[in-house]
Ligand code: PEP
């Protein structure tokens with residue numbers, strides 16, 4: 001019907017599928033009534049695109065595309081795009097089996113999720129090292145498998161693309177080949193993910209048209225890579241076009257990553273340029289790393305030493321929350337050391353006696369959070385477990401604990417502390433009432449508050465503002481400017497937004513995150529209204545403890561814990577708290593939190609909430625805990641986990 005309608009009006013049409021969407025592209029000089037077209041059966045959306053690239057354009061697909069690389073064990077599945085930062089690393093070229101094996105292990109240890117390396121090197125000089133060819137690719141595949149990482153490697157001809165397809169997880173189209181259209185068509189038709197470098201002299205539009213070639217030939221998984229362009233400047237190898245990142249992110253739904261190594265060409269400048277790219281909104285980086293850059297057969301001067309790469313990854317991790325993202329990390333292969341933990345999710349209470357549920361079950365069991373869709377807790381949940389993970393909305397914090405305990409939720413996400421407004425005491429109290437719940441993970445989420453209202457509302461029409469009390473507390477300075485507003489507390493910030501969406505009032509506004517405004521179809525009247533931009537909420541991931549075993553969801557990774565949370569009280573005698581803290585101090589154990597809370601029903605007696613950093617030697621930490629138990633009263637170990645920066 002749609003096809004006939006368009007053809008009758010003089011358009012030529014093309015058909016594509018992008019994920020689950022069927023897209024019909026039409027071009028020509030005909031005239032069409034867009035609203036009428038939108039009413040035809042089966043039409044979800046009509047987008048008039050002014051862009052020559054249809055499939056790559058955000059006008060065609062407003063939501064971010066998330067590209068999936070790898071997936072078949074043991075090469076793990078890695079995602080690029082959305083709220084994650086994915087880092088690809090490895091040498092410029094595969095030089096030997098040992099070199100790629102050694103580099104893969106090093107970059108994996110620092111947190112890279114995809115291994116890079118060239119087997120076919122398009123070098124400027126025909127006399128320079130050209131790569132090891134198919135042998136190099138075989139070494140690389142082995143290295144990827146040894147480290148559980150998917151691999152990406154450059155393809156230089158359509159014939160080689162066919163030969164390489166079973167060995168690589170992702171094809172790289174190099175800068176020099178960005179406009180090699182026969183190559184793009186062949187690689188696109190193989191359906192594998194593609195990393196498309198920007199040509200050294202290509203405009204943004206030419207680059208996106210090359211992406212269009214790939215999409216039009218059949219692949220949906222295209223990642224764009226800015227790697228510096230040719231300008232009059234000769235100090236650096238190329239000029240990193242930072243502004244291309246926000247420009248392309250607005251024009252296209254495809255993920256954009258940055259290669260600061262080839263852009264800058266000078267080792268000492270690579271990390272700064274990479275951090276700038278992340279700050280500008282890049283979805284990841286690709287970085288050249290060599291165990292001994294001086295001996296590298298290509299691009300040694302721009303290859304990072306493994307220590308420099310490690311430092312860069314830590315800096316990215318610290319920067320990520322500022323741009324509302326999380327550095328993607330995948331589990332290290334059999335690192336162990338998380339103490340006693342169950343690999344499998346506890347079964348529902350009803351069949352608890354029958355042993356743990358099977359591994360496959362955990363993927364279908366939801367993770368619980370409190371609030372409406374768009375709540376900050378839901379964003380924290382998606383950061384840890386992925387956007388598509390099944391989730392359960394609970395009406396209170398207590399019901400999260402109940403759902404985790406009875407097995408209807410695999411895990412729960414609960415806020416425990418905000419950097420401006422302090423602890424969420426209700427959850428600390430719940431930990432005491434639920435001894436079979438353990439903390440297994442942590443996430444710090446940057447909280448940017450917005451004033452959200454109806455399309456027709458503005459700052460002058462508002463009389464009532466709804467939010468969670470924490471939302472009010474974090475926006476105190478802003479609210480003080482409007483003393484006439486009446487504040488109404490809600491269970492969570494997203495519930496406040498949902499209530500306006502239902503009532504459609506111009507008098508009522510809500511304080512919540514931008515995501516809640518989008519989900520409920522409301523407008524952001526003012527953004528960034530929190531008193532201080534350094535506003536973070538610390539969420540913890542909770543699961544059920546059965547005996548000594550604690551379930552650690554696979555998405556939390558298997559790196560050993562570096563943080564633990566404890567609760568205890570002390571005898572009412574001089575020096576009793578000091579005696580406990582002395583045990584920690586003598587072992588050089590750092591406290592990252594110490595807070596006292598009144599014990600319910602025992603006036604003037606207090607519990608101490610303590611977070612500590614676990615030292616490298618874990619055996620020593622076990623001794624410390626045993627010692628603490630002898631000095632403290634009511635000692636409770638809430639959990640050991642990997643702290644987020
Ligand atoms: C590379 O990534 O190895 C490479 C050759 O990069 P570019 O194509 O961007 O020069």
Ligand code: MN
Pocket residue numbers: 092093262288298299
């Ligand atoms: Mn290189």
